[in-house]
Amino acid sequence: MDWLKTKLISALSGDQKVSRQLLLSLAALVAVASLVLVAINRPEAPTGEFEITEGLNEAEAVDQFLYVHIVGEIKTPGMYQLPLGARLVDAVFAAGGLTADADNSSVNLARELSDGEQIVVFKVGEIAEAGGSAPGGLISINRATAEQLEELPGIGPALSSRIIAYRDANGGFKTKEDLLNVSGIGDSIFAGFTDLITL
Structure with missing residues (x-):
C-alpha cells in the first residue's frame, strides 16, 4: 500500500x-x-426465518372461559362466554346492564361466577313475593329462608341453619354441589333434593 x-x-x-x-x-x-x-x-435484511409459537390447543382454549345464562331484569338476557374468574358484575355488563326495574340488592355483583350457572335478576319487590322459590318451583339455596329449606327432603332445622351459616360465611353457593361442604349433608341426602333446588 x-x-x-x-x-x-x-x-x-x-x-x-x-x-x-x-x-x-x-x-x-x-x-x-x-x-x-x-x-x-446497510440495515440487516430479514433472513426469512421466523419463530413459531404454539397456540392454545382446543382443550386449553375451552378451559379459559366459562358460560353463564343471565335472565330476568337484564337489558339483553341470554347466555354469555366470560373469562375464568369473572364476577357477576362482568356478566351484567356483558348483558347490557340492569333494567330500571331491577333489584340490584337481589344479586351479589362481586360474586365469582362458575361455569354453567344461571343468574336470575329480580324486579324490585319480586323477591319478597317469591321468597326463596325460583321460577319453576325450585328452591333457591342462595335466597331461601330456613323454613323453605326445611321443605327439602332430609333437611331439618339443624341442617337448614348450617346451610344458611355456610351461605353467609362464603358469599353464597356457586354450585349446587357446594352443599356437600355443609356438615351433615352427604351424597345420599344431596341426591334426594338435588332436582328440587337451584342457585
Missing part, C-alpha cells in the same frame, strides 16, 4: 507520469471502499 501512496504523491507533485495501471488501481480501491461502507451501514 505504501508503494501506491508514494507513486500517487509523486504523480500529483508532477515528478512522475501517472500510469494507466495506477489510475485503475486507485479506482478499484475507491470502489471497494465504497462497497464496504455501504455494506456496513
